[in-house]
Amino acid sequence: MQQRQVIRVFCSMLFVALLGSCSPFSKLQKNGTQDEKYKAAVEYYKKSDWYRAGMLFEELIPVLKGSNESEMAQFYYAYTQYHQQLYSVSAQLFQRFYETFARSEKAQEAQYMYALSQYKDTPKFNLDQSNTVVATSALQDFVNAYPESEYRDECTKMILELRRRLEQKAYEKAKLYHKTSAFNIASLKSSVVTIDNFQKEFPDSQYNEELAYLKVDAQYNYAVNSLETKQKERFQDAVTFYQTLVDKYPSSSYLKTAEKMYETSLKEVERLTKLEKEREKQKQIDANRPAKVTAATNQ
16 A cells, blocks of 8 residues: 555655646756745645655755744645655654644644544455554543544544554454364464454454354364363363353354354263263272282292
8 A cells, every 4th residue: 555655655756757847946956045945835835745845855854943934844744744644754754843842732633643644544354454453542641631632533533434444354354264274273273362352352243142152153163173082171161152052142143053062062061071080090000019919929
């Protein structure tokens, strides 16, 4: 997404360069005074000529430090990048602005624009959601810092949207682990862990009923495919997950299928418990046998 934006801006830059090598703008860049360039940059900005305004502000910012124009030049420059859809760049510039000019009357707007830039730079739910986490945090930080801001409601809507996107991503991830678990015992374990994490992070999700069933299914199959020495504990977990499913969703359409796994798990726990007792009994017999042999020999 960012690569396409860079290509588009580069093409715009090339087009302007070809047409404007002898233009007033080119002459201004080469021979204009600092004051002339600043006034022209503001005029270009007002006309929504984001590219030319951005070029001039970028050039002016290093030489304007300490001047009255420095603050607004940086503020305007951040906006020129935002309007060219260079959101990762504008996010950095707006963040730098509100950190540098914390007492500015534009600081609140700059922090909002930082969060908005992060929001604009988020991908679709099926892609990596690292940026979405960053954007959600930025928006929440803004709401916490400015609870009475005019931007609060808009930020809240964006936060809810991004959380739904994260929820959808987490749901698809959990489903993917379950789908591949038939071919890999490690995926069975990962499926259970991922679903458990999902339930903790999104306790009110519409997907939790389905995932509660899939958790039973994954844990049951995990137990079935485990070494016998580990099966009892894993079947017991399957029983617990089933009971949780029944408690939370007593009318679930998944109960009939899950009940079969529950009943088999109970039988397996009973069988394995009996087997453990028999083995323990045999151990005691074997442990006592040498003593009996020695006693008989001494007689």
